[in-house]
Amino acid sequence: MLPTIVSALAVYVSTNIDYLLILMIIFSQNDTRRRIKMIIGGQYLGMGILVAFSLFAAFVLNFIPQDWVIGLLGLIPLSLGIRLALKREDPEDENVLEKMQARGSNPLFWTIALITVASGGDNLGIYIPYFTALTWPETTVALIVFAISIAILCHISYKLSKISLISETIEKYKRPVVSLVFIGLGIYIMVENGTIQTLFSL
Template identity: 30%
Template sequence: MILSSVLQAIGLFIATNIDDIIVLSLFFARGAGQRGTTARILAGQYLGFAAILGAAVLVTVGAGAFLPPEAIPYFGLIPLGLGLWAAWQLWRGDDDDDDDEAKVEGKNVAVWTVAGVTFANGGDNIGVYVPVFLSVGTAGVVAYCIVFLALVAVLVGVAKFVATRRPIAEALERWEHILFPIVLIGLGLLILISGGAFGL
């Protein structure tokens, strides 16, 4: 029974978070060469995912007024805003990577940025987790949360592995400054449109 619940939790985590590998890989590319990048990305991912779990648990125990379902699509404003800011910096030349030192050192990746994008990208996770949590009881919810939190570190490790493979790392180094805002803007628009925010 316990093994079955653990396997189900692993499957659910993979299904709802596999897309994070792309975004996290871009964060790793953005912070390449900066001391503490991995720790900041890990902390941000944990903060964002803990907020997702917290929201799912609150909704599960009946606090729907705290996070009404119609509010979830508006989380798309977070990556959209961050992506537009990154695009603005690129357009102004603040994100210019022509300097060799900039290529070696990368850019500072903020914990709150990773956390915000993780939380916004996990809005759909809340909708998936709530019915599962309702069906497994309190002990099951605790077990799922423990498994999920353990797998966050694995997810970050996989993203770092992907981002540091030579062909991928070279491609990310060349295109990260363009891909980063495009991915965040696209993610934000996808969340807003698929959720019907602003009547879209």
């Protein structure tokens, strides 16, 4: 169980560190208790949609008999990590408030959910191969870790939204950290499923 908890925590943190910055920006503009609850609820809904889609895709992929073929999905997080390390800074975080204002007629809850899903396209490339490698008991544990992690992420984001120095530090070092985690996860998935060994033996 402990390895599943650790891996689920690593997967969640590596794919959602960007949300930390996004949520910090949003929390800084919304201080009322009602709005804070809507932000947290929207984050849960958006992540729920991403995870549900990933679980469905992982279930379908389980019908593929060769483990090493499934391991090829490790190329997705590997490529994401390399691409993140090489590409220029994405101004997406700076446009969050503009997105919210553009949908000003919608409840904040749905706005946050839409932003979470729209910003989480790359997450699917991590979640699908990750859930494919898990048994159902392990998947349950991972989902519990995800649920707790969302609450922790929202709490930390709210607290950090009041501290400019910390937010600037996170912004400065997030890219190399996420890149290394994605690359490591991609290699782990391929090794765990025997993909690298199979390719070398061809």
